[in-house]
Amino acid sequence: MARGIPLTEDFANGGVSYWYRQIGMPERRAALPGDREYDVAVVGGGYTGLWTAYYLKKExxxxxxxxxxxxxxxxxASGRNGGWLSAEFAGSRERHAKARGRQAMIDLQHAMFSSVDEVIGVAREEGIDADIHKGGLVHVATNPAQRARLRADLADLRTWGYGEADMRLLDRDEQRERLSVAGTIEAAYSPHCARIQPAKLAVGLARTVAALGVDIFEDTAVTEIRPRDGGKASAVTARGTVSADYVIRATEGFTAGLAGQHRQWLPMNSSMIVTEPLPGEVWKHIGWAGNELLGDQAHAYIYAQRTADDRIAIGGRGVPYRYGSRTDDRGATQPQTVALLWRMLVKLFPAAADARVHHSWCGVLGVPRDWCSTVHLDHASGLGWAGGYVGSGVTTTNLAGRTLRDLVLRRDTELTALPWVGRQVRQWEPEPLRWAGVQLIYALFRAADRQENDRGTTTSPYARLADLISGR
Structure with a gap:
């Protein structure tokens, strides 16, 4: 591990996330025992697949x-994420509005607001204890360029359904009262966010879905999804083939592993560290009594939470992409990424400088070529999918599950009319262009942050170039 980073004696890197280390690994369910036939087969047992199955069986x-x-x-990602149950939605609002109009995108944003409370409500109803606390979200700016960007973003959100009660700038006193982040010169607050313990939500939701009568087959890798050909759609595995009226792809950052899907969604890597529990004296300096989620306005941004057991969990991109759409080595995080996240933590919270790192891990999230999430079902082929959440999936998966329910049941509802339904985007470039492009984008973002921290008062040209190349 990187020199100079204080580690606990039982520090662990990868294997599982801290969230699973805290609660213990779930007992594995049986694998697919051979060929089977269903009405709906969902490929992927993360939040998207679990929510889809939940709402179908409830209905x-x-x-x-x-x-x-x-x-x-x-x-x-469902068991490795930063625990943001947030109303933030990935992708360009203008792009979504082109599909079905500006009001449809505003409706989508309002659906995200209500989806936060939907998840909280289901967890309460089903007895899922996921350390949920709806304390809201604080975004901080620590240099003039970030402040200008924060203000511009807020002004733009006002035109997309965000009222004063949905997000507002904090005055100095309230900002300090909520959360003391070193170097903050501006901060905004939204109530539409809750802290969760991600693995607890995943395990509880899986248990609930199984109790409803859904068959969950684990240790069962799907290698190919096939459309209808005079019969049913199918999901092919080494253990047998599952035929169904509908096969839903809910594989998010692991989509590239399916036959024919290698360039569909790019698996973007994100990493996290969590400290040992911090003493009361440190929390007196930091505050954070409201358990808000924390993000910043940097281009290579961070996301953080105060955990229910009084640790700081903080994440960021690290090594963003592996050649050939490979995924991480079972959650292992590179030492330089741990060091980077540690430096960011200490920069934001100097009072925590003596705290040791207890665990580090990483995972992948799905990124479409236009960086916009999508949900779709084709009745002719029997194939559907949802994903491409670009790191904003904890809440969006719930909205996707309810939308897929309505699509499968052939219902025209407010959800099926939302503009992310049916989006089709082009594939990512082949290698080595894909790898080179992502490396260049994030090198430019890092250069932009350095420039803005040094002397920038407006968004760096490096960041504007990175946005142009990425197609965001």
Whole structure:
């Protein structure tokens, strides 16, 4: 591990996230025992797949629904994320508005607001204890360029359905009262966010779905999804083939592992560290009594939470992409990424400088070529999918699950009319262009942050170039 980074004696890197280390690994369910037939087969046992199965069975209990998972339910980003149950939605609002009009995008934003409370409500109703606390979200700016960007973003949000009660700038006194972040010159607050313990939500949701009668097959890797060809759609595994009226792809950052999907969504890497529990004296300096989620306005941004057991969990991009759309080595984080996150933590919270790092891990999230999330179902082929959440998936997966329910049941609803439904985007470039492009984008973002920290008062030209290349 990198020199100079204080580590606990039982420090662990990868294997699982801290969230699973805290609660223990779930007992594995049985694998697919051979060929089977269902009404709906969901490929992927993360939040998207679990929510889709949940809402289908709640609405129509006689539906035969199965989930096929390569590892165990909640293994991927659903059990590794930063715990932001947030109303933030990935992608360009203008792009979404082009599909069905400006009001449709505003409706989508309002649907995200309500989805935060929907998740909280389901967790309460189903007895899922996921350390949920709706304390809101604070975004901080620590240099003039970030402040200008924060103000511009807020002004733009006002035109997309955000009222004063949905996000507002904090005055100095309230900012300090909520959360003391070193170097903050501006901060904004939104109430539409809750802290969660991600693995607890995944495990609890899987348990609930199984109790509803959904068959969850783990250790069952799907290698190919096939459309209808005079019969049913199918999901092919080494353990057998599952045929169904509808096969839903819910594989997010692992989509590239399916036949024919290698360039569909780019698996973007994100890493996290968590400290040991911090003493009361440190919290007196930091505050954070409201358990807000924390983000910043940097281009290579961070995201953080105060955990229910009084640690700081902080994440960021680290090494953003591996050549050939490879995924991480079972959650292992590179030493330089741990060091980077540690430096960011100490910069933001000097009072925590003596705290030791207890665990580090990473995972992948799905990024479409236009950086816009999507949900879709084709009745002719029997194939559907949802994902491309670009790191904003904890809440969006719930909205996706309810939308897929309505699409499968052939219902025209407010959800199926939202502008992210049916989006089609081009694939990512082949290698080595894909790898070179992502490396260049994030090198430019890092250069932009350095320039803005040194002397920038407006967004760096490096960042504008990175946005142009990325297509965001």
């Amino acid at each position: 129509q209990p006689d539906l035969r629904v199965a989930i096929l998972e390569k590892e165990f339910a909640g293994f991927g």
